[in-house]
Every structure is written in C-alpha cells, then in structure tokens.
Amino acid sequence: MSTRIEDIQLSIEDKKRIAEAADRVGRPWAEVLSNALKNYRPVSRQPANGATKKTVYEQMLEDGVLGILKDGPSDLSTNPKYMEGFGE
Numbered sequence: 001m002s003t004r005i006e007d008i009q010l011s012i013e014d015k016k017r018i019a020e021a022a023d024r025v026g027r028p029w030a031e032v033l034s035n036a037l038k039n040y041r042p043v044s045r046q047p048a049n050g051a052t053k054k055t056v057y058e059q060m061l062e063d064g065v066l067g068i069l070k071d072g073p074s075d076l077s078t079n080p081k082y083m084e085g086f087g088e
Helices: 012-025 029-039 056-063
Strands: none
Touching: 012 029
C-alpha cells in the first residue's frame, strides 16, 4: 500500500508530542521527527527472505543497549534480597 505524501496528517496530540520532544532535547522539530523515523523498526511477525529470528539478547546487543547500567550491584540477578516485596 502506497501513501501519497500529501495525505499524511498529524493529530494535534502528535504535533504536541513532537514539539515537546524537540524542546526537551533542544533540537528543531524536523530533526527530532527525522531521527524518530530513522530509528523506526516495524514489528514483523515473520522474518523476511527466510532470515532467522533474533533473540532479545541478540537484538539488544545489536542496538547497543546492553551494559548501559553503571555502578549497579554486581549480583542483581542472583541475590534474592532484590526480589523482596516484588509483585506485592
């Protein structure tokens, strides 16, 4: 399905969100929107062209979000005291 550029419309709420994001980072709204579109990755139910699905770990590693926590406890995933009260 092809969308004509003239048919693209943004709601008032979307325009406000873009403007607020631009103000927050101190960049022009067009740059903020362009960056958002560059980073957009549609969710695909089936990998294209027979590609294998990536695990969450593989995707996070590719996106560079692993290891971003600094000065956290080294035993966070193994020490039961961090789970006290979780889910209550």
